[in-house]
Amino acid sequence: MTQHLLKAEIHCHLEGAAPPSLAEAQARKYGMETSHIIQDGSYRWSDFSEFLVCYDAVASLFRTAEDYALLTETYLAELSAANTIYSEIIISPDHGDRIGLGADAYLAGICDGIEAAREKTGIETRIIITGERHFGVDRVVAAAEYAARNRHPLMTGFNMAGEERMGRVADYARAFDIARDAGLGLTIHAGEVCGAFSVGDALELVKPARIGHGVRAIEDPAVVERLVELGTVLEVCPGSNIALNVYPDFASHPLKQLKAAGVRVCINSDDPPFFHTSLAREYEIAAQEFGMGDAEINAMSRTALESAFVDEDTRTRLLARLDSAPTA
Ligand SMILES: Nc1ncnc2[nH]cnc12
Numbered sequence: 001m002t003q004h005l006l007k008a009e010i011h012c013h014l015e016g017a018a019p020p021s022l023a024e025a026q027a028r029k030y031g032m033e034t035s036h037i038i039q040d041g042s043y044r045w046s047d048f049s050e051f052l053v054c055y056d057a058v059a060s061l062f063r064t065a066e067d068y069a070l071l072t073e074t075y076l077a078e079l080s081a082a083n084t085i086y087s088e089i090i091i092s093p094d095h096g097d098r099i100g101l102g103a104d105a106y107l108a109g110i111c112d113g114i115e116a117a118r119e120k121t122g123i124e125t126r127i128i129i130t131g132e133r134h135f136g137v138d139r140v141v142a143a144a145e146y147a148a149r150n151r152h153p154l155m156t157g158f159n160m161a162g163e164e165r166m167g168r169v170a171d172y173a174r175a176f177d178i179a180r181d182a183g184l185g186l187t188i189h190a191g192e193v194c195g196a197f198s199v200g201d202a203l204e205l206v207k208p209a210r211i212g213h214g215v216r217a218i219e220d221p222a223v224v225e226r227l228v229e230l231g232t233v234l235e236v237c238p239g240s241n242i243a244l245n246v247y248p249d250f251a252s253h254p255l256k257q258l259k260a261a262g263v264r265v266c267i268n269s270d271d272p273p274f275f276h277t278s279l280a281r282e283y284e285i286a287a288q289e290f291g292m293g294d295a296e297i298n299a300m301s302r303t304a305l306e307s308a309f310v311d312e313d314t315r316t317r318l319l320a321r322l323d324s325a326p327t328a
């Protein structure tokens with residue numbers, strides 16, 4: 001049982017956290033059909049490309065700042081009920097733009113949800129702006145420019161998600177230069193759908209503090225060595241990797257190998273209802289499937305907080321909370 005453990009996560013996509021029941025309620029509100037994306041209460045997709053299409057369709061059901069406040073607060077309340085003290089949510093201004101809401105109102109709604117959740121539960125949250133690789137280089141650069149221009153105190157990081165097979169990291173490096181110059185923390189999806197070369201490219205061209213997934217680094221010992229040398233944190237999402245068939249089962253998943261090699265890792269939920277998971281379940285997976293005890297799991301929560309994109313006072317406070325919690 002891991003319910004008693006304090007939890008932290010640094011890799012969850014906001015629209016990817018929408019419960020299917022909430023997406024259905026949104027669809028009713030706007031008179032939209034959902035049978036192509038939701039069946040029997042579950043999201044429907046069969047491979048990574050279809051998952052991205054389904055994700056974008058779900059995002060299009062949230063259309064006002066209030067819709068986004070509700071989605072954000074709903075997710076953070078669920079996290080808090082599972083003893084989570086810190087969350088970083090990945091959001092895409094493109095989704096605000098694509099439904100005609102605009103990035104500013106999209107962000108304002110999400111911030112309202114974060115404040116409401118903090119008031120009710122005390123959960124600490126930060127926002128990572130992401131470019132979506134499959135929307136093209138110009139959109140990813142525009143997302144970075146947006147993040148650099150709008151230095152909201154809750155917006156502390158920049159990411160790139162989406163179709164990893166589209167282009168090479170070099171094509172998108174300018175976006176990360178813009179975000180780095182603005183003082184944002186950097187993380188990038190790599191080594192999920194593509195192999196170790198993608199992690200190697202990310203390390204050399206983006207120099208991120210963290211990598212989203214990164215698990216396929218295991219395919220090249222030189223890339224694993226570089227991760228160790230640089231201290232780059234991997235935001236590992238085991239349930240997502242199994243659902244998307246990156247690995248056939250937990251026994252084949254390299255989490256333990258990466259850890260044993262000295263790579264810094266933590267566990268995350270990615271897009272929980274899309275992958276029939278939750279942060280609470282990922283902690284259970286760490287215990288049940290990977291055989292980790294409380295101390296080993298707490299060490300991963302500590303890694304998440306050590307690499308969180310927060311000011312040092314907040315980090316110190318969160319780490320003290322984690323360290324003072326009873327573990328048994
Ligand atoms: N697992 C994932 N990989 C890449 N892009 C994503 N967007 C949402 N979830 C994602």
Ligand SMILES: [Zn+2]
Pocket residue numbers: 011013161189212270
């Ligand atoms: Zn992700």
